[in-house]
Amino acid sequence: MRDLHAEFVKYGKNAKYWMRRCAMMLPEINRRRIWRKKGFGSIYEYAAKLAGMNHEKVNECLRIMKHIEDKPELLEVAREKGLGAVRPVATIATKETAKLWAGKIEVMSKHTLTTYVRDYKNGRPGTADEQEVTVKLRAKLAKRFEEFKKRADFEKLLEKFMDEVDAEPKPEPVKTESKHIPTSIKKYVAIKTNGLCAHPGCNKPATEFHHTARFSLRNEHNPDQITPLCKAHHDLAHLGLIANEEKQPYEWQLRTFPDTTNHKYQVDQLVQAYRTG
Numbered sequence: 001m002r003d004l005h006a007e008f009v010k011y012g013k014n015a016k017y018w019m020r021r022c023a024m025m026l027p028e029i030n031r032r033r034i035w036r037k038k039g040f041g042s043i044y045e046y047a048a049k050l051a052g053m054n055h056e057k058v059n060e061c062l063r064i065m066k067h068i069e070d071k072p073e074l075l076e077v078a079r080e081k082g083l084g085a086v087r088p089v090a091t092i093a094t095k096e097t098a099k100l101w102a103g104k105i106e107v108m109s110k111h112t113l114t115t116y117v118r119d120y121k122n123g124r125p126g127t128a129d130e131q132e133v134t135v136k137l138r139a140k141l142a143k144r145f146e147e148f149k150k151r152a153d154f155e156k157l158l159e160k161f162m163d164e165v166d167a168e169p170k171p172e173p174v175k176t177e178s179k180h181i182p183t184s185i186k187k188y189v190a191i192k193t194n195g196l197c198a199h200p201g202c203n204k205p206a207t208e209f210h211h212t213a214r215f216s217l218r219n220e221h222n223p224d225q226i227t228p229l230c231k232a233h234h235d236l237a238h239l240g241l242i243a244n245e246e247k248q249p250y251e252w253q254l255r256t257f258p259d260t261t262n263h264k265y266q267v268d269q270l271v272q273a274y275r276t277g
């Protein structure tokens with residue numbers, strides 16, 4: 001009996017391969033106006049009739065190709081994985097950084113890569129000397145705050161207040177073989193970010209608890225070393241791309257390359273497939 005599924009997988013794989021080849025030829029075909037010479041009204045008509053590509057797809061191909069045409073490393077990735085794979089880095093990559101970005105595509109999911117590029121564009125959290133903050137407060141409190149921030153020692157007082165809050169009683173660290181994080185510790189760390197991802201600038205709901213010192217190295221659940229993260233930032237942490245990870249999240253910085261000599265990085269490589277936190 002025919003294995004319909006196996007056949008479909010095989011043909012589908014081939015179809016994708018040929019479609020990628022077509023897509024990457026479009027800029028040159030367009031530049032040389034080959035479609036006109038062959039009697040088509042536009043590149044869109046040409047691509048639709050000959051390869052079944054829709055208008056949107058053609059535009060996307062031309063747009064991405066325009067950015068990567070002079071970057072052999074990214075062309076190579078596009079040939080292998082399709083233009084969609086290089087989309088997140090198309091506008092940020094330069095000739096000098098193309099190799100770096102090609103490497104990132106290899107190790108990151110599309111979603112994680114998109115997050116990484118966004119953080120990267122935002123100037124890497126925590127690198128500026130001064131930064132504006134916007135907060136919404138109850139009207140009466142806002143007025144009081146406006147008044148209060150005129151004080152010369154305002155920043156010092158604010159810091160003192162936050163240090164005191166941070167020093168409030170917290171659950172004891174728990175030494176254990178069990179990966180299960182005690183509820184009291186989960187609660188304690190989740191309150192600090194109101195259930196959102198702790199990464200600077202990220203307001204996604206946290207979906208995962210991350211051990212900044214790695215559970216597999218310490219066999220410990222320490223409230224100071226557990227932090228709630230979204231999936232993408234958790235991935236970036238385990239790719240070794242967050243510097244100062246064991247400090248408070250506001251001191252974190254995005255790395256360009258992991259520190260491969262770091263013990264944690266080596267462990268993360270080993271446990272890549274199944275997370276121990």
Ligand SMILES: [Zn+2]
Pocket residue numbers: 197198199202203204229230231232233
């Ligand atoms: Zn996040």
Ligand SMILES: [Zn+2]
Pocket residue numbers: 209210211234237238276277
């Ligand atoms: Zn983790």
